[in-house]
Amino acid sequence: MRTSNYGYNTFLIFLVFLEVSSSSSTYSSVSTSEKRTVSFNETIVSPGNVYELGLLPTDLNWYLGIWHKEDIFKQFIWVANRDKPFSISTGTLKFSENNLVLSDKDNSHVWSANMNRGGVRSPMVAELLDNGNFVVKDSNNDEVLWQTFDYPTDTLLPEMKLGRDKKTGINKVLTSWHPDDPSRIGYSLQVKNQAGLFELSVCGQDTSKCFYRSDPWDGRRFGDIPLDFSLNYVSPNWTRNVEDSNFTFLMTGQNNNSILTMEGRLPQILTWEPERMMWSLSWHPLDFYSKYQICGPNSYSSRTTTFSVCTCIKGFDPAFHENWSLRDWRGGCERTTRLNCTGDHFLQLKNMKLPDTKDVTVDMVIGKKNCEKRCLRDCDCTAYAYVTILKGHAGCVMWTGALNDFQNYSVGGRDLYVKVAAAIDHVIIIIGVVVVALATFATYYYWKQHNRRTIITHGGPSKTMIMNEIARQTRCEFMNLVHVAEATNDFSEANKLGEGGFGVVYKGTLPNGNTVAVKRLAITSSQGFNEFKNEVQTISSVLHINLVRLHGYCWEDREQLLIYEYMENSSLNYYIFDETQSSLLNWEKRFCIIKGIVQGLSYLHNYATPSIIHRDLKPSNILLGKDMIPKISDFGMAKLLENDEIQSTTGKAVGTRGYMSEEYALHGKLSERSDIFSFGVTLLEIVTGKRNIEYCNYYRGDSLLDYVWRHFDEGNILHVVDPNFVDSSLVEEELWRTIQVGLLCVQNDEDDRPSTESVALMLSTSKMEIPLPKKPNYFYARLIRGEIASSSSVTESTSINQITLSAIKSR
Secondary structure: OOOOOOOOOOEEEEEOOOOOOOOOOEEOEEEOOOOOOOOOOOEEEOOOOOEEEEEEEEOOEEEEEEEEOOOOOOOEEEEOOOOOOEOOOOEEEEEEOOEEEEEOOOOOEEEEOOOOOOOOOOOEEEEEOOOOOEEEEEOOOOOEEEEHHHOOOOEEOOOOEEEEEOOOOOEEOEEEEOOOOOOOEEEEEEEEEEOOEEEEEEEOOOOOOEEEEOOOEOOOOEOOOOHHHHHHOEEEEEEEOOOEEEEEEEEOOOOOOEEEEEEOOEEEEEEEEOOOOEEEEEEOOOOHHHOOOOOOOOEEEEOOOOOOOEEEOOOEEEOOHHHHHOOOOOOOEEEOOOOOOOOOEEEEEEEEEOOOOOOOEEEOOOOHHHHHHHHHHOOOEEEEEEEEEEOOEEEEEEEEOOOOOOEEOOOOOEEEEEEEOOOOOHHHHHHHHHHHHHHHHHHHHHHHHHOOOOOEOOOOOEHHHHHHHHHHHOOOEEOOHHHHHHHOOOOOHHHEEEEEOOEEEEEEEOOOOOEEEEEEEOOOOOOOHHHHHHHHHHHHOOOOOOEOOEEEEEEEOOEEEEEEEOOOOOEOHHHHOOHHHHOOOOHHHHHHHHHHHHHHHHHHHHOOOOEEEOOOOOHHHEEEOHHHOEEEOOOOOOEEEOOOOOEEEOOOOEEOOOOOOHHHHHHOEEEHHHHHHHHHHHHHHHHHOOOHHHHHHHOOOOOHHHHHHHHHHOOOHHHHOOHHHOOOOOOHHHHHHHHHHHHHHOOOOHHHOOOHHHHHHHHHOOOOOOOOOOOOOOHHHHHHHOHHHHHOOOOHHHOHHHOEEOOOOOO
16 A cells, blocks of 8 residues: 655546456555556556456446456446446546545546545545455545445445444445436335344335335344355344444355345345356345235235245135135235134244334343233234344334234244134134135136136236137147146246246146146246237247247236247257356257257248247257257247338347347347347357357457457467367368358348348358458447447437346446
């Protein structure tokens, strides 16, 4: 650390980020007296080369932030100018008037540390520490004057705190980035103090609308965090003293490196993997069962059954029986016998997440027996729990009124005691329950087998509507939910083939013996009825050896299921991006896969009526069947070109970053040439074994497409080939031809790209003359270099901000 006397001359630090020059310089600290210009390629790096501070782009904007230096995706862990981004890749960080400020090219302040030193002037130094904390210190005594750890954005690092600092009055929360506009407030993860019980909650800008509430702190952890994870990886810890009351995230183990971050509505814990140079997901608490108030009053969610998600407390019945049978649990449950404050007793519920603590009473003085007596005497008390609140301190928690947002865990949790009325006539009650249960079961069974009722599920279309809308236009079978569940062994873990943002895929066996793959869309998926219908109608209308076949579908009881032919060899990305699996695909197999993909794509473009644009062609959407025959899958985003259209304009581009062409990503202009571009990227990834988007993020300002073109132009194509498949099957003439075709497909100008028919012909014969490709000059690489950001006038409605991304994104 360099220190010297304070000077009145303003100290300027020009900060940008661009990892494309071998002459780039880095610094670990800056002081007020030095006038050092940090050049176009320079950043501030912590002493141990762990974290880095600089400018990074998110879509068309640039932000000053901190990231792990080895992170190939450069994900921000802290951002300064979140609400006022740069449009170009240059900013100025300076000490000015006893404060640290960030300025743009016009010398306007974009961000300030808001340091209040009360008129004190002394030398200062700013440095980035190895724990990711960017601090400003007094050079004379090392007193920390300001630090990023006091102002978290969407990530909590070890030693950072959540909660209200009583000394400063600052309530430290984590706020996720809005997917379209980082300056907008997304969902916030915060600590809530409910009468002395501390919980984590995720709420929107309207704090009354919450998405998630954790189990209260028990002295060691929040109940939602799995015990084995808490003991082996992280140890959350409370600090309660005169100055503050907050949550500190601490690590256990010398080599552990984890962070708590907000991604949309999901709090999650990520752990650093040095070998992969990326953060990987270690834990997140949210699923359908733990969503805030998924069950109505006096009913709780449970993961112990496949279909019955919500359960009434014993002694309670559904408030609306018909809705309950339709899996609409919002009405909750009501008592079968009212409390009368005499003769009432308690029902013990084990392994429970405690109900909503919004209106609880907490007594840290009385013991467990007195807690029970107090609730029994209080006619308004409906339940109690005697729980550990802080380490070494237990307390009595009492509820009045209805019980909301609680859950039954398979392990862990607390004991909850619910007050119920004394039984008047056990025999009558038991007989009544049996009769009602038998009648309900008979009705339900009859409905399931004959489908004679029109069932409206909450938030979705009716079964009859789906039958009318889809069945009359497809050759696919509407399959009964019960039969699909039986085929997949009730969607068991043993049958799981894989999962992604859409949901989970299971292996199943139909009654006729056919093996199928069941795509179970997540309940939280954004795919609605129109998208579901689009995928069913699109894929069922085409039959080709290189297109995956749909056997059936089901939309019932909130379940959206697509039943595909089973592909025993998984998806293409499983092989080409894995060093071990990659060796299973030699050149001969890869060349056949490439030709098969273009045959399937050509069918969609030229022989389907109307023509179909896939819009999301990539290796993970290429399934491999017997003998590694490729089949294009996932038609949820497909676009049909009606009335002999050759192109279409969309207001919102959907797809995956790294595979979209410039005219589609930035201007919404969609045509068959958009799919050709995606195919070209996929082809080059098959040949090289590298992901285009990862290459762009690792080599800032470059792309896999331009990298391959340079070696093609130099006549050195063997240098780009994945070494895992170089064997006797490699035919150099085929390799040259394949790469040349791939480069033609990724030309920046759509008019320079060939049609699918031409591509198929070029790959099938060596006699056809193939044009020489120009340099792709990939638009995302230009965006990172700042060329598009400084010159583009793309409007908001068609900007890259509108892209729906299902792959990597910087936060």
